[in-house]
Amino acid sequence: MAVGPRAHIDLSALRHNLSLAMTAAPGGRAMPVIKANAYGHGMLRVAHALTDLAPGFAVARMAEGVALREAGLRQPITILQGFNDPDELRLAIRHRLRPAIHHREQIERLEQQHPAGDLECWLKIDSGMHRAGLPPDEVHDALGRLRQLPCIASPPGFLTHLACADDRGDTMTDRQLATFRQILPAAAEISIANSAGILGWPASHGGWTRPGIMLYGASPFLGRTGPEEGLRPVMTLETQLIAIKRIPQGETIGYGASWRCPETMDIGVAAIGYGDGYPRHAPSGTPTLLNGRIAPLVGRVSMDMITLDLRQHPEAKVGDPVILWGEGLPAEIIADQAGTIAYELFCGITQRVEFIRSSAAPAK
Numbered sequence: 001m002a003v004g005p006r007a008h009i010d011l012s013a014l015r016h017n018l019s020l021a022m023t024a025a026p027g028g029r030a031m032p033v034i035k036a037n038a039y040g041h042g043m044l045r046v047a048h049a050l051t052d053l054a055p056g057f058a059v060a061r062m063a064e065g066v067a068l069r070e071a072g073l074r075q076p077i078t079i080l081q082g083f084n085d086p087d088e089l090r091l092a093i094r095h096r097l098r099p100a101i102h103h104r105e106q107i108e109r110l111e112q113q114h115p116a117g118d119l120e121c122w123l124k125i126d127s128g129m130h131r132a133g134l135p136p137d138e139v140h141d142a143l144g145r146l147r148q149l150p151c152i153a154s155p156p157g158f159l160t161h162l163a164c165a166d167d168r169g170d171t172m173t174d175r176q177l178a179t180f181r182q183i184l185p186a187a188a189e190i191s192i193a194n195s196a197g198i199l200g201w202p203a204s205h206g207g208w209t210r211p212g213i214m215l216y217g218a219s220p221f222l223g224r225t226g227p228e229e230g231l232r233p234v235m236t237l238e239t240q241l242i243a244i245k246r247i248p249q250g251e252t253i254g255y256g257a258s259w260r261c262p263e264t265m266d267i268g269v270a271a272i273g274y275g276d277g278y279p280r281h282a283p284s285g286t287p288t289l290l291n292g293r294i295a296p297l298v299g300r301v302s303m304d305m306i307t308l309d310l311r312q313h314p315e316a317k318v319g320d321p322v323i324l325w326g327e328g329l330p331a332e333i334i335a336d337q338a339g340t341i342a343y344e345l346f347c348g349i350t351q352r353v354e355f356i357r358s359s360a361a362p363a364k
Ligand SMILES: *Cc1c(COP(=O)(O)O)cnc(C)c1O
Pocket: 033, 035, 080, 161, 193, 194, 195, 196, 210, 211, 212, 213, 214, 220
């Protein structure tokens, strides 16, 4: 087998995490968020593995939704960014994709284009995050205009997104929920909760939930890890040692000579770097797992290699497996060291990494 980094994708862990999301927010329906190539895990692989459990899916862009339809997925698919030109609107109708309408110009586009066919949609409300979403005071007008459009067959659902739900102590979430509830028409279909809402904010449950990061086994909360929430890591990123070198005391390791050996010691070279998606900003001391035990990174991360302190690993040999994150080493720990979040680590895995499915998908 070729030497090099591999991402093992544990589909039974994925299914476990979706079940946990559904149990945590009972009474709602979940639309797993599988945008950005399912947070780097492989969109179609993830969609097929969840299709019998998931009543719907959500992605960011129209092209992602079209790819899901072309792969045979049949449930409702929400497009969180909606349509952004005439072609995308046509695609939404042709493929029965359900766009979020978050901006007045999208309504104008509908009025100008007057598409034939039915369009189910969401109105995305800006309840305080101030990114995408209609301001509450435009909702009345928007609803009135949508009602005039023959292509809008059923009343739009109401969707909003929480800005600070990852911090259980923040007061913003309660304010957002109050703003959202105030403009809700009676009996409107709703969707509020992301992973943090599902796990931490029961008042955001109901209607459709939108679990993202938790499906992949990472915690949405600051300073917590997935296993602490009962989640199982889906991606385990692994490579091998390709060299072990004895380096004299006082010599330095790697680019910029940023780390100096405090004693004569063994340094392990592992075949992974930022060219594979391992974060370049991971500092010396960031943990890896070598033969199941911690081996700290030393020196700078380069494009194809990292270097490890082997002082606690006298038995290590070339070819031994090195886990960068996943089973036994939550990605959140590496992300925190590198000044980022697990979301970005997962999305950043590059094409050079070989994907291996570590448990069979259910029969389709
Ligand atoms: C990405 C996204 C989600 C999923 O968020 P997680 O924090 O990954 O659970 C939910 N809703 C919207 C609108 C999103 O953009």
